[in-house]
Amino acid sequence: MLQTWHIGVDDTDSQSGMCTTFLGTIIVDFLLKHSLEFLDFPKLIRLNPNIPYKTRGNGAVAITFMAHEEIIDDLWKEIISLVKENADINDPHTDPGLVLIKGEIPSEFQELYREALYQVIHLDLVKQLLKEHPSEKHFYIKEGRGLIGATAAIGAILSQDYTYEFIAYRNPKEKKPERLIDPTSVINADKKTPLTFNNYDYEHNQIMISPHGPDPVFCGIRGETSSAVIRMWELIDILEPIQTTMVFRTNQHTQVHFPKIFLGYELKPYLSVKVRGFVVKKPYDYPGGHVIFTIKSSNTSIDCAAYEPTKRFRKIIRELIEGDEVLVFGGVRPASTKNPVTINIEEIQVIKLISIQEKITPKCPICKASLTSAGRNQGLKCKKCSYISPKKKYIYQQKSRKLRTGVRYVIPVCAQRHLTKPVTRNLPLQFHLSSEINFKHAFYDFLKRRTMLNNRNIHRSGTYNTYMKNKK
Numbered sequence: 280m281l282q283t284w285h286i287g288v289d290d291t292d293s294q295s296g297m298c299t300t301f302l303g304t305i306i307v308d309f310l311l312k313h314s315l316e317f318l319d320f321p322k323l324i325r326l327n328p329n330i331p332y333k334t335r336g337n338g339a340v341a342i343t344f345m346a347h348e349e350i351i352d353d354l355w356k357e358i359i360s361l362v363k364e365n366a367d368i369n370d371p372h373t374d375p376g377l378v379l380i381k382g383e384i385p386s387e388f389q390e391l392y393r394e395a396l397y398q399v400i401h402l403d404l405v406k407q408l409l410k411e412h413p414s415e416k417h418f419y420i421k422e423g424r425g426l427i428g429a430t431a432a433i434g435a436i437l438s439q440d441y442t443y444e445f446i447a448y449r450n451p452k453e454k455k456p457e458r459l460i461d462p463t464s465v466i467n468a469d470k471k472t473p474l475t476f477n478n479y480d481y482e483h484n485q486i487m488i489s490p491h492g493p494d495p496v497f498c499g500i501r502g503e504t505s506s507a508v509i510r511m512w513e514l515i516d517i518l519e520p521i522q523t524t525m526v527f528r529t530n531q532h533t534q535v536h537f538p539k540i541f542l543g544y545e546l547k548p549y550l551s552v553k554v555r556g557f558v559v560k561k562p563y564d565y566p567g568g569h570v571i572f573t574i575k576s577s578n579t580s581i582d583c584a585a586y587e588p589t590k591r592f593r594k595i596i597r598e599l600i601e602g603d604e605v606l607v608f609g610g611v612r613p614a615s616t617k618n619p620v621t622i623n624i625e626e627i628q629v630i631k632l633i634s635i636q637e638k639i640t641p642k643c644p645i646c647k648a649s650l651t652s653a654g655r656n657q658g659l660k661c662k663k664c665s666y667i668s669p670k671k672k673y674i675y676q677q678k679s680r681k682l683r684t685g686v687r688y689v690i691p692v693c694a695q696r697h698l699t700k701p702v703t704r705n706l707p708l709q710f711h712l713s714s715e716i717n718f719k720h721a722f723y724d725f726l727k728r729r730t731m732l733n734n735r736n737i738h739r740s741g742t743y744n745t746y747m748k749n750k751k
């Protein structure tokens with residue numbers, strides 16, 4: 280009988296190589312080779328960015344497809360082999376997990392996803408959940424920590440906000456940190472594809488689509504529609520060979536990791552939190568280029584930090600003063616020997632700015648120069664024209680504040696997490712609920728063009744030679 284199946288996979292990579300999305304792509308290709316039908320793009324699901332076990336961006340992959348029940352045992356065995364062959368299991372921190380379920384996605388899985396976005400989930404809880412669910416198969420190596428991400432990824436149905444990422448992969452044996460992409464072409468392509476975002480950090484002159492690690496990701500292009508991210512790929516000049524490509528539907532840049540407001544005393548290490556409070560200690564510079572201030576929420580004082588990598592964002596933070604009411608978004612860092620529990624800020628919103636009066640000395644009524652004090656218990660005098668005012672009459676006026684209420688102050692692109700919603704992403708939710716709703720159709724559209732998209736670098740070999748010659 281033809282059934283819908285969902286696979287989730289996580290924790291297959293390490294600091295020295297691999298990427299769970301690459302393994303996800305290998306699994307998709309394996310299923311395509313068996314002519315199985317897909318109902319959606321594979322999903323790239325980011326979970327709590329503040330958990331300590333992550334390799335890079337805490338990403339897991341979920342894949343939905345149709346298959347006859349009779350062949351599922353054979354498919355499952357082969358998918359396990361793919362995980363064993365490709366996961367970097369020699370690394371002590373790699374703990375792969377693979378989950379398969381049939382039919383409707385259970386509400387418990389959806390609930391787990393929502394919790395895993397901002398909390399630390401216990402592995403035993405997930406193993407118990409998998410035991411209780413009758414139609415599931417799961418496989419893990421070592422402790423199987425990857426089961427947490429794999430199960431949560433299946434639970435992410437992305438029925439509300441979502442985005443897309445087009446990922447191009449190089450040969451996984453390639454480990455060099457640089458990816459050869461012409462930066463001018465990225466800037467030009469960025470301008471021509473308004474439905475893509477975070478391609479280039481104009482403030483720090485940095486390409487944002489390519490990573491710098493030893494992993495197989497050559498570049499990742501993010502955007503609102505699959506056609507926009509594919510178009511951007513077609514427009515950039517890549518200067519080295521590509522092995523394959525994939526488009527993922529994803530929860531990246533949707534800000535789903537801040538579902539609720541926490542009270543000060545509820546903070547625990549590694550949570551992703553949103554806390555409302557009053558500034559009780561104004562921002563000060565901390566060695567290393569960090570800026571720290573303290574807020575009070577429900578009688579608990581909490582340090583909040585804009586670390587050095589957040590660059591000009593620190594300037595915004597320095598504008599806060601005692602008494603301001605703010606909403607701070609960020610990850611909770613555990614206390615160290617030197618510092619208390621601290622929120623690593625991702626975003627801040629001002630709820631209420633305190634108004635402060637500043638004292639202004641009046642101008643001389645005769646020559647308009649500034650008056651100064653004429654001495655203790657005396658009036659004001661003008662040094663320029665010797666005018667004397669018998670009384671000290673200062674003017675008090677409201678000091679203008681650079682911060683505004685109702686504005687999202689977000690850390691710069693180069694410091695953002697995968698789930699951070701860029702300020703430029705402000706399309707109404709309706710956009711996603713109405714356009715490209717036929718995911719299956721859009722995915723097959725991509726597959727039809729995939730060979731061409733994988734091979735387009737071949738036409739660039741001339742450019743590559745010129746680029747290398749100029750580099751020498």
Ligand code: ATP
Pocket residue numbers: 289290291292293298299300326327330332333334335336337338339373374394395396397398399400401423424425426427428429
């Ligand atoms: P990449 O993004 O490059 O694929 P990664 O940063 O996702 O790597 P992993 O190697 O997958 O890092 O490690 C993350 C681990 O944390 C996985 O085992 C995953 O199951 C687990 N995990 C994910 N979310 C949570 C959570 N909320 N609580 C506890 N564990 C989690």
